[in-house]
Amino acid sequence: MAYNSCRMNGAQKTVLRYSPKHNHLLMKNQIExxxxxxxxxxxxxxxNEEGFWFFLKxxxxTQIKGxxxxxxxxxxxxxxxGNIHTFC
Structure with missing residues (x-):
């Protein structure tokens, strides 16, 4: 089910197309x-190397939802x- 109640401006859309570089990421041992x-x-x-933006709710x-x-x-x-490899 898609959640479309938020409209984004151009700058926000540009940021969400960005994939962070390795030196900006935190590793699994910092998951807390x-x-x-x-x-x-x-x-x-x-x-599994799948990367994406996630609105953490x-x-x-044991898990995150969002x-x-x-x-x-x-x-x-x-x-x-346990499935999260890196995050930022």
Missing amino acids: LLKSQVNTIVYLTLS EYNE LEKQDESWVYRIIEL
């Missing part, structure tokens, strides 16, 4: 830092913490 990022957009790279000991940016829409997704 995501706790303080609830209600924030973060960039995630999963163990909820964090618990909205994944897919083209021009946001799709609800649950991600196991």
